Amino acid sequence: xxxxxxxxxxxxxxxxxxxxxxxxxxxxxxxxxxxxxxxxxxxxxxxxxxxxxxxxxxxxxxxxxxxxxxxxxxxxxxxxxxxxxxxxxxxxxxxxxxxxxxxxxxxxxxxxxxxxxx
Amino acid sequence: xxxxxxxxxxxxxxxxxxxxxxxxxxxxxxxxxxxxxxxxxxxxxxxxxxxxxxxxxxxxxxxxxxxxxxxxxxxxxxxxxxxxxxxxxxxxxxxxxxxxxxxxxxxxxxxxx
Numbered sequence: 001x002x003x004x005x006x007x008x009x010x011x012x013x014x015x016x017x018x019x020x021x022x023x024x025x026x027x028x029x030x031x032x033x034x035x036x037x038x039x040x041x042x043x044x045x046x047x048x049x050x051x052x053x054x055x056x057x058x059x060x061x062x063x064x065x066x067x068x069x070x071x072x073x074x075x076x077x078x079x080x081x082x083x084x085x086x087x088x089x090x091x092x093x094x095x096x097x098x099x100x101x102x103x104x105x106x107x108x109x110x111x112x113x114x115x116x117x118x
Numbered sequence: 119x120x121x122x123x124x125x126x127x128x129x130x131x132x133x134x135x136x137x138x139x140x141x142x143x144x145x146x147x148x149x150x151x152x153x154x155x156x157x158x159x160x161x162x163x164x165x166x167x168x169x170x171x172x173x174x175x176x177x178x179x180x181x182x183x184x185x186x187x188x189x190x191x192x193x194x195x196x197x198x199x200x201x202x203x204x205x206x207x208x209x210x211x212x213x214x215x216x217x218x219x220x221x222x223x224x225x226x227x228x229x230x231x
Contacts, residue, residue: 047160047168047211049220062219063119096167103215104158106179108167 002027004097004109012116018084022097022109029078030055035100036073036080040093041111048093052100053080087116120144120214124223130231137199139226141212146192149216156216159188159197162225163208171210172197204230 008020022036029036037052051061051071061069065084073080084091094111121144131137147156155175160168170179172188175195185200199206207230212223 046225047213047222049222060218098167100215103156103218103220104170104173105168105213105215105220106170106173108169111167 002099002107004099004107006095006097006109006112008112008114010113010115012087012114013118014088014116015086016116018082018087018091018095018114018116020082020095020097020112020114022080022082024078024080024099027099028075029073029080030075032056033101035060035103036071037098037100037105038071038082039096039098039105039108040091041096042090042093050084051082089116092116119219120147120217120221122212122214122221122223124210124212124226126226127224128227128229130229131199131202132231133204134201135231137202137206137228139197139210139212139228141190141195141197141223143193143195143214147214147216148192155191155195156214157188157190157195158213158215159186160211160213160222161206161208162211168211199228202228202230 003025005023035052035054053059053071053073068085070083096111098105098108123142125140149156157175159172162168176188187198209225209227
């Protein structure tokens with residue numbers, strides 16, 4: 001059964017870089033059928049898709065984050081990654097990794113809370 | 119970006135009664151030669167990730183109870199819970215996947231009256 005697990009620091013200071021890893025088990029990220037994405041949710045607020053990558057390295061990003069965001073994948077480790085630079089309090093959120101087929105996200109990780117605070 | 123607008127923000131329904139949630143997109147989410155509506159509905163309970171309920175606007179995900187149904191086309195969509203159960207208390211989101219950036223509605227909180 002497919003499982004996704006986010007990991008990374010839970011507390012950052014403003015201007016630091018957010019780096020998260022999503023480890024996939026029960027399935028291979030090498031499959032060309034899927035995109036692997038990141039969606040975030042500020043506390044008490046709604047969902048925001050921020051970016052995705054496929055096994056070939058093709059990426060899509062939320063335009064407002066372009067320049068700060070990088071999503072990448074390591075097929076040898078069956079992991080994909082999120083890097084978000086110059087974080088502010090507005091980047092405080094639960095970050096979910098998820099698998100999509102045709103941009104439909106059917107499988108999600110449990111999420112990890114990242115707090116940006118001085 | 120396609121803007122997704124949900125209504126109402128919240129609703130309280132008696133157990134066994136019908137709950138209806140609306141979702142409107144700022145442009146059509148019909149996409150591709152098959153002209154399917156690229157619209158999904160998710161259910162999110164506290165402390166949990168969103169769970170996919172409906173895709174292609176009206177196709178139930180495997181294992182989703184048949185009291186959940188989706189309808190609509192183009193820009194106007196509806197999620198209906200035909201007979202609300204206690205376990206249906208949650209926030210519901212619509213999402214378009216017709217174009218990038220993928221966008222979600224603001225959510226509708228469903229409670230028991």
